[in-house]
Amino acid sequence: MTRAILEIERLGQRGEGIAKHSGRTVFVPFALAGERVLAEVDGERGRLVEVLTASSDRIAPICKHYGVCGGCAVQTLAPSAYTAWKRGLVVTALANAGISTDVAPLLDAHGAGRRRVVFHARDGAVGFMETRAHKLVEIDACPLLDSGLAPALDAARALARALKSSGKPLDIAVTSAPEGLDVDLRGSGALSESEARALVELAERLDIARLSNHSRVLALRRRPTLGVGSARLSPPTGGFLQATARGEEEMARLALQSIGKAKRVADLFCGSGAFALRLAEVARVDAFDESAEALAALEEAARSVSGAKPVAAFRRNLFENPLRAEELEGFDAVIFDPPRAGAAAQAAELARSKVPLSVAISCNAQSFARDAKAMIDGGFALEQVTPIDQFRYAAHIELVAVFRRAASKKRKAPLLSR
Template sequence: MTDLLPGETDVIAVDVARLGARGDGIVETKRGPLYVAYALPGERVRVALCDGDRARLVAVETPSPDRIAPFCPYFGTCGGCLTQHLARAPARAWKREIVVDALAAAGVEAGEIAPTVDAHGAGRRRLTFHARYPDGKARVGFMAARSHDLVAIDACPVAEPGLAGAPRAAHALAHLMRGKAKPLDIQVTLTEGGLDVDLRGHGPVDEGLRAKLVGAAGLLDLARLSLHGEILVERRAPRVRMGEAMVAIPPGGFLQATAAGEAALAELVRSAVGKAKRVLDLFAGAGPFALRLAARAQVHAVESEGAALMALDRASRATPGLRHVTTEVRDLFRRPLLSTELAKIDAVVLDPPRAGAQAQAERLAETTVATIAYVSCDPATFARDAAILVGAGYALERVTPVDQFAHAPHVELVGVFRGPRARR
């Protein structure tokens, strides 16, 4: 029998009923659900029990036909991927069910919930490394699943090939910043100009260390190196393509996880908006939707981050064939647009963070905007906000899940709402 780890009480055989929203296999017991990481529905597995509602997978006695061999040597220790053992087609079906369950829990009916769009593409275009200094030496990698433990890595196979040099860059920069031994986050983004790196957690640096960091940026051939959003050196413009526009993204600014994911979400938004002439883009970021929609519509972009809007503005002015996108810096959580400000708008696009857009949804519920395209990275908060809009008379016409986080539980979606005047 496998040795028990501290806190474990027994090893038993159980049957896995379904897959939970966080990627765990769920076993139904008299005491309630038991969660087993890396187990799949339909499997009979041996697990080590502990006092809580989680159990450790010891062995798979009867494997699921959907089980495949993980391709990453760090799988099972690194917390970045939790479902590499699940084949892609059933993984997409599972992510659709996450969306279905979230809407059902909120009492929201959708006209259609489409199949999940596979948007992994060439892989992740941004990685965030963590650096720790347990013995005065830099240890760099990703966090373990449900833990603050660091898993040192040398390569990430779910990233775009252009990020192959990212681990080396992260190690080199972490080594230079070992003096204070403070936990460090190193965000590396793949751009047209090369690797764009933003360092966070260290605090201000003296001139000596600044010079060393600038020198390292040259040796590592980085496009740009920033510290807490402050540019230390920009050797090449870190531009990212958004439709026909090239956007010089701000340091550490938000970007969809994959280029294919951004393109898929944008196409769903473009299709929903259709021929609308006056479009409002809320939580606009640096313009992944606004810059595409501006090819045929007047777009007003609202975002709390001024640097992102400046990047959007420059890109719209520099791109032939686009209408100029007007911008507004505004905290939509504290100051959502009011119904009077929405009165002459044909379509609204929302792409809020994980917390959703409840305050703005409540104001939209007071309007008769013909179309609302809601992009979400959290099905639960989307369902909450959808209930507000549906309760006010909007119809949730279609929801499309989008999977740009292959091998992880995260799922994006685009929900299309039609107002009463659009359904006449």
């Protein structure tokens, strides 16, 4: 490892400053474009030692742990520069895929803050990991969390101490719900009878609504629920959840706005129904996902809403068994919201189909661009891309995109067996 003075050329996809040193690219976390910095360099990695010449876009961080904790990448970037960088993540991914389209201004969806947090625990200590390291940074607060997570850190510490003797690293996922904290432990493996009993007692003392270990419920004192449109959803423990309530609302708003007067919609990778339950207020919905628990929660929530259109839930692994082009006939619109890996197989079938309208919701600009290229090559026009920021100060970016074909005659959809 050597010390070197570096000129930061730009910010990369992970929010790290990028410089050249001895003919190699070096990534320096917490450095900004245009800065001259002193860094410790080890191969392609640089550790910021001192900012020698600061960028005019540098501002003070909002968190005392910034610069050590790896949870945030760009707290010191001024708002206008931050917005341009984050929108640029989508613009660059599309350009790299050879796609030219208008990208809307960045939509801020931080709202009240993140409603789920995953703490790491090592030997009873709780916090987040350092940037590009396996070292734990203990924290005493995180300013990005929803107020409903105010008790989360104390609860995580107590749970970590209770399992400290196992010597295993833990991930402690805590979700804010009106009924209280919904906690799922990961990493401990199967619990002994005494460990399980101690955790149940802790759940009572800490007033935790639901406590689970690897999605297996240990204590259910109050059933956590979330509002989804006019429905009330009780999500499965450990199930997928958009990071902020505002983010989910904005994505759903854009999806509903885009489908217009569609009467029948397919919701692919539907999870527990963040979009399907809202879509059902205006259209009949066929919802597909691999998780039986998520689909059960969706069906239960759908039954609780009077006056909504029918929602049919189908269990299906869309990575290995995507809806074929023939099965997609008759749908007026398709919504798809895959995990970070994207939906290459399903996008290929959409490209072959006659579906007139498709709305993509993505959490990875690169995999989206790959899938978008396949759909464009299949005859879709990419009309609209809206980047959504629900992970403030992080390099994660969501987006909603609208694909449309020229008007074509619709056919009656085939019946799908469960």
